[in-house]
Amino acid sequence: MKNREILFKMENVKAYYKLEEVTVKAVDDVSLEIFEDEVIGIVGESGSGKTTLSNVISMNIMKPLTLVEGKVFLKINGEFEEISSMSREEVKKKFWGKEITIVPQAAMNALMPTIKMSKYIEHLAQSHGIDKNELLSKAEKRFEEVGLDPLWLKRYPFELSGGMKQRAVIAIATILNPVLLIVDEPTSALDVVNQKIFLKVLMQMKKMGIVKSIVFITHDIATVRQIADRMVVMYAGKIAEISPIEEIVQKPLHPYTQGLLNSVLTPEPEIRKRGITTIPGAPPNLVNPPSGCRFHPRCSYAMDICKEKVPPLKEIEKNRKVACFLYMEERK
Amino acid sequence: MSRLVVENLTKVFSLGFFSRRYIKAVNNISFDIKEGEIVSLVGESGSGKTTTAKMILRLIPPTSGRILFEGKDIWKDIKSQEALRDFRRKVHAVFQDPFASYNPFYPVERTLWQAVNLLEKSPSNKKEALELIKESLVRVGIDPKDILGKYPHQISGGQKQRVMIARCWILKPLLIIADEPTSMVDASSRGGIIQLLEELREEQGTSIMFITHDLGLAYYVSDNIFVMKDGEIVERGHPDKVVLEPTHEYSKLLVGSIPKLYRKLEGL
Ligand SMILES: Nc1ncnc2c1ncn2[C@@H]1O[C@H](COP(=O)(O)OP(=O)(O)OP(=O)(O)O)[C@@H](O)[C@H]1O
Ligand SMILES: Nc1ncnc2c1ncn2[C@@H]1O[C@H](COP(=O)(O)OP(=O)(O)OP(=O)(O)O)[C@@H](O)[C@H]1O
Ligand SMILES: [Mg+2]
Ligand SMILES: [Mg+2]
Numbered sequence: 001m002k003n004r005e006i007l008f009k010m011e012n013v014k015a016y017y018k019l020e021e022v023t024v025k026a027v028d029d030v031s032l033e034i035f036e037d038e039v040i041g042i043v044g045e046s047g048s049g050k051t052t053l054s055n056v057i058s059m060n061i062m063k064p065l066t067l068v069e070g071k072v073f074l075k076i077n078g079e080f081e082e083i084s085s086m087s088r089e090e091v092k093k094k095f096w097g098k099e100i101t102i103v104p105q106a107a108m109n110a111l112m113p114t115i116k117m118s119k120y121i122e123h124l125a126q127s128h129g130i131d132k133n134e135l136l137s138k139a140e141k142r143f144e145e146v147g148l149d150p151l152w153l154k155r156y157p158f159e160l161s162g163g164m165k166q167r168a169v170i171a172i173a174t175i176l177n178p179v180l181l182i183v184d185e186p187t188s189a190l191d192v193v194n195q196k197i198f199l200k201v202l203m204q205m206k207k208m209g210i211v212k213s214i215v216f217i218t219h220d221i222a223t224v225r226q227i228a229d230r231m232v233v234m235y236a237g238k239i240a241e242i243s244p245i246e247e248i249v250q251k252p253l254h255p256y257t258q259g260l261l262n263s264v265l266t267p268e269p270e271i272r273k274r275g276i277t278t279i280p281g282a283p284p285n286l287v288n289p290p291s292g293c294r295f296h297p298r299c300s301y302a303m304d305i306c307k308e309k310v311p312p313l314k315e316i317e318k319n320r321k322v323a324c325f326l327y328m329e330e331r332k
Numbered sequence: 333m334s335r336l337v338v339e340n341l342t343k344v345f346s347l348g349f350f351s352r353r354y355i356k357a358v359n360n361i362s363f364d365i366k367e368g369e370i371v372s373l374v375g376e377s378g379s380g381k382t383t384t385a386k387m388i389l390r391l392i393p394p395t396s397g398r399i400l401f402e403g404k405d406i407w408k409d410i411k412s413q414e415a416l417r418d419f420r421r422k423v424h425a426v427f428q429d430p431f432a433s434y435n436p437f438y439p440v441e442r443t444l445w446q447a448v449n450l451l452e453k454s455p456s457n458k459k460e461a462l463e464l465i466k467e468s469l470v471r472v473g474i475d476p477k478d479i480l481g482k483y484p485h486q487i488s489g490g491q492k493q494r495v496m497i498a499r500c501w502i503l504k505p506l507l508i509i510a511d512e513p514t515s516m517v518d519a520s521s522r523g524g525i526i527q528l529l530e531e532l533r534e535e536q537g538t539s540i541m542f543i544t545h546d547l548g549l550a551y552y553v554s555d556n557i558f559v560m561k562d563g564e565i566v567e568r569g570h571p572d573k574v575v576l577e578p579t580h581e582y583s584k585l586l587v588g589s590i591p592k593l594y595r596k597l598e599g600l
Contacts, residue, residue, distance in 0.1 A: 191377045192545050192590055196589040222593045226591050267551040276527065278527065
């Protein structure tokens, strides 16, 4: 991989849901860099903290979610700005839409059925102080680029099929050409035909320079594999492994990554041969996560140290980071 | 014996008051499901899968055609409330959208209490019923502590979906219609849920109809696949035949859209 400029970084971030009686450690000591001009895929089981992480990246932090520790930086005009020192309102006003945009999980179902698509554009224009008609004509062009008839702008969301709705959402979300686009499970509610169309649209946007880098969150590894340059594997609020996509698919390092890849079901001879396998047990509760490595109760390689110490995320091969004692000196 | 027989089933929706438009959502389809058989109905959005399911579940009446469950025409031979209750026990749905299946104002386990109340022989007291609920949760890989008393927004989509499947362990129906039960469930528990449904089949001889757009998943779970397009079944047969050697253009498109792990899709 070529040496790349960093666009975004977070350092030792802890983001917890502080509830009345308990605290959910949804993102716990996570450090991550996002490069310019890359697609980074974030995968993990349900409840592993993917959506929470996406909210940290965009600093969309609202109670009960609390940034407990750590810093978040975004490069703006060549300089890193510490967005974690700003309020949500400030980040929203200054950076959302233009620098960083998030398409939340199930966003397409959150469209109000009785509000025309064009209304969303008008809202955007208003909140960014842009001329309404200018933005509307931009939206028409963008609709065409994602394969939608611009006439759909004058229609209501309920008239659109799922695949079309998701493309409309992405067209609107990227209308101000954000540098960093975060999409949270954008394809899980689409059929495979529309998934492929959506992936195509997304990659097209990157090629055209509408967006620079993309964070693609999903539980579907096969989808990430199609478009991502790197893959981040999350487990129970922590990063288990980060690696270039080709390498992680061919040779997963973390036992959890191995388990995840082994549970993929696609009609391929390699997979038919190995059959359906699953990771034993269930992901832990994040109120009281297991000691040491959070994966140790489900791991067939667990050693004594795994119960006692938290494995740090370390680079053990070029560009490959893993948080597992199997690959570290301490094991001896 | 066939547990379910669908004969020349058609559903036409009419829209609009002034200028009527008609949508043939399901167009003259026939198939059957045997005891303990797992079949998949596969097709893209709008192909008529859910409409088919709703007619089989006796939620919407067909425009024409027949549905026989255990030899009885479900739209003609079910006359009393008791017969309908019996049908609801025996034919069970796991719905497409886990978010839509829960009322935000009630704890998630309410859906399990409802299942318990539907039982022919309900447990004699609350404690026994709670045991039954806990057992069903453990069956689907959920620690009861993690969800009992919680509200829908407090648990993840995957957990919600698993709770829906826990209902099947309480009711032990003869036929399960699972409308995209795995779309929101992450890959790692997907295999687990399939195994779970297969367990139900092994233990109870449950028949299962999977509704999915994922031909890849259908490939691994089904005895029989029906590919649906624009309300019609355009290809049917054994998974090896349909997925590895599709003949209909549309099946080829579906197979060509499945994201693979070891190969990149063409045209991205
Ligand atoms: N508003 C909230 N209040 C309390 N706990 C929450 C809240 N939102 C999420 N959680 C908890 O935080 C943890 C991480 O949740 P998150 O939604 O980030 O996971 P995820 O990986 O996105 O899951 P999914 O794949 O289901 O979308 C889970 O244990 C979840 O129950
Ligand atoms: N109540 C209704 N009134 C009018 N048209 C309907 C109704 N329900 C479904 N349709 C139409 O019937 C067709 C088939 O819809 P159906 O929901 O059965 O598709 P599906 O295969 O389940 O799609 P998906 O994969 O998106 O769930 C669609 O064109 C849909 O718009
Ligand atoms: Mg999420
Ligand atoms: Mg449907």
